[in-house]
Amino acid sequence: MFAVGDKVVYPMHGAGVVKTIEKRERDGQSVDYLILAMLLGEMKVMVPVDSVERVGLRHVIENDDIDAVEKVLEERPDNYNKAITWNRRFNMYLEKMKSGNVFEVADVIRTLQVQENEKKLSTGERRLLGTARQILISEVMLVKNAEQQDIENWLNKFF
Missing domain, CATH: 1.20.58.1290 (CarD-like, C-terminal domain)
Incomplete structure (x- = not known):
């Protein structure tokens, strides 16, 4: 899976680094989110851990x-x-x-x-x-x- 410090690619957004994993409330449930600092564009992206496969998040290539x-x-x-x-x-x-x-x-x-x-x-x-x-x-x-x-x-x- 993904851990803090992992270098990842989010399709259509580019590459970033997992900065933290935070618990947030969603529909009355506690959900873990990966907080990504994107490399270009100074963007921060939150991806629910249970959605990483669906959105296509992957590690960077070797x-x-x-x-x-x-x-x-x-x-x-x-x-x-x-x-x-x-x-x-x-x-x-x-x-x-x-x-x-x-x-x-x-x-x-x-x-x-x-x-x-x-x-x-x-x-x-x-x-x-x-x-x-x-x-x-x-x-x-x-x-x-x-x-x-x-x-x-x-x-x-x-x-």
């Missing part, structure tokens, strides 16, 4: 997994759904990000960044790219114990 993330970022999509309307692509990318899987998030970044470099993205896709980048950057910051700018530079070298 340092050894960074090579596999880099492989995803280095690949170039042959056909990145050009025939699909932008809103269907958007929903497809959103589902990948909601999965919380770091490789799916990297895939979304790679695909959208390649599209952005070839032709401009829609406003929604550009915003999704920004969110995906922040999620991946925050996780890699915790894995590598590095500063945000260093990880942004690391990510930018792929594009």
